[in-house]
Amino acid sequence: MKQKILVVDDESETVELVAFNLKQAGYDVISAADGEEALKKAKAQLPALVVLDWMLPEMEGVEVCKLMRRDSATAGIPVIMLTAKASEIDRVLGLELGADDYLTKPFSPRELVLRIKKILERKKSKDADVQSLTMGELTIDVPRHLASWKGKKIDLTATEFKLLTLLVQRRGRVQSRDQLLRDVWEYDSMIDTRTVDTHMRRLREKLGPAAKFLDTVRGVGYRFVE
Template sequence: MIYYVEDDDNIRKLALYALHQQGIDAEGFSCDSEFKAAVEKRVPDAVLLDIMLPDTDGLEILRRLRADQGTAQVPIMMLTAKDAELDKVIALDGGADDYLTKPFSLMELTSRCRALLRRGGMTKQVSDSLELAGIVLSPSHRRVTVDGTELKLTLREFDLLEYLMRKPGIVFSREALLQSVWGWDFDGGSRTVDVHVQTLRQKLSDHAHLIETVRGVGYRFAEAAE
């Protein structure tokens, strides 16, 4: 179970939805008082923390968790708009295991959460690899092979392929893909998705047909491909 402390309702709900879609148990809290009460009932397997919270600073929560014997070993990732190098150094030196700045893509978030859970010994919660029609994708290693040959993909190409492969046969609109793969604050147009699909198909070569275009709607990964 992951606990996520974030006072922005939209960000928290969207992130929790993305985690649930990937089979990761997660619960959200809008403030430290709610979070503290939940920890007293059940210690989570990992924690996601915003820094600027209404009642207690996220860094103070981090220090408290690290000082408590019951939560000292729980993996913690900071999710915050504070992107200065000094902020990152303070958080990491204070005991954070990871630091992700807003805006972030939901696929990157779920990938990093899987890493946190592995660090905490909870790898059984999610599948470590996907294998469909000769394509093997490993989220933990950020590695893709096609018929045994490794592909060199960019960050977004990898996230896009993973997102489509996790739900073969399901059609996703360009807007849905932008929101899930690029993040809710991405200000580029839907043409970005088309460009990435095109380059991804080029790299997939003989397997390019697996990413199907649904005219007027968006894209899907072939459900039953040879």
């Protein structure tokens, strides 16, 4: 499954040059010639990354970048700016615009490909970290502290949420009660291991049909199965 990259520039030569090199590097390329088209395609096709020319007719590249950041659908997409003015670099990378990298024209296509790879790689490892976890119909939004089953919210207490999150993060692998105590209750915990059982029960109660994911491995511990 190739990653899609949107190239935005009004000069068709630049677009072609970039597109050729990116295709060579194994990416899917779509392009846009002006800001409006760029925004539309970005929102409709959700590329993995956008290469954006600073100077665009009518709506400036700057504007496109800002608007992309404002729309939650495109806010997370990395942007690389192409610019002729070295003096604008600070603004490009600053918070105002939030581009992820830049290149000054004329640029080497090879260099561009390398930077794209780097950014996508970084993003990938970050995504794996943050994780709003989705297990079929079960969703866990870690930063927001929300869990839901088939779109319906599940009310969980803090410990229950932590416990569930941990099990999901280590899905498949069996976790012993000691391990769970260490990682959910933080270490020390002079807490009885049977307490874990009680919490598992409460979790199962609240999860309802989704409780089938919580697997007991007798003599060992608990496990989240898909």
